[in-house]
Amino acid sequence: MKLAVLGAGAWGTALAIRFADRQAVTLWSREADQVALMQQERCNTRYLPNASFPDTLTVSHSMADAIAGAGLILIVTPMSGLRGTLKALAELGNTAPVLWACKGLEAGTMLLPHQVAEQEMPTHIARGMLSGPSFAQEVAKGLPAAVTIAASDAAFAQQVVNDLNTNILRLYASDDIIGVEIGAAVKNVMAIAAGVADGLNLGLNARAALLTRGLAEMARFCVALGGKPETMMGLAGIGDLMLTATGDLSRNRRVGLLLAQGLDLDGVLKNLGHVAEGVPTAREVLRQAEGLGIEMPITRSVCQVLFDNVAVSDIIAELMGRSPKMEAAV
Structure with missing residues (x-):
């Protein structure tokens, strides 16, 4: 089966390289100069300069050529x-069936x-999400x-697993696309919060408490939108949350670390130089949550720091000063 990967950022390129272990893959980019350089160098020098392309991976600037004969299309854009x-x-x-690896809520x-x-999309075309x-x-x-x-x-999900699974990836x-998409989106918001906490040296206890309560927010949001709470206990929920909130390669965690240094949002984004999906997602999640009457205090705090210029110290005092209550996962 031929696979077309649309989007030649770091994640799209990595998936194209990995899935080329099993089948022919065409990686598409809308930037002709980038395609020409990747064809010449046989790697993505902009995002993954040390990852060589296998012989089974080709690169194209033409979307029509990239998807021609493809049995599956994977969209890996912001x-x-x-x-x-x-x-x-x-x-x-x-x-052809379509998967996406886009994480967030549309602004x-x-x-x-x-x-x-x-x-x-036409209703008859199979579709799904890749996340984790x-x-x-x-x-x-x-x-x-x-x-x-x-x-x-x-x-369809199981067939894709059978077609693409490798010994490395x-x-x-899962049949819970809503839950998986919510986990993919909201964990980025929680990673910003975790970055702030770590940037302020609040300690491991604070990080554990923050991520546990953040997972509860994710679960509440998931259930309210029709997802399954158990999905939050899987790879796309707690798994992705742990990685994104604690891993040094996380862009969203980096946003939080920079906020803790006192940078405003413009300064953070300039310093980052890459897309951090948690920034636009935070606002959309909060809007949705408020409309549904869902309590998401950590998400609200992240939005206040990002968009309302509220001091991080004030946010911490507000979160810690909330009225005591019974603990519930959802």
């Missing part, structure tokens, strides 16, 4: 690029990826990892 990529596929008359609409797909605890650099190096393939059609199937 969340902001998902709708446009789906529109482009529809214009090309694509009929302005509060839609999850599968809801965007419902608006832009996985840093691009480690996957590209061939270090072991495991992720989830989620789809409302459990049989282990895949698991």
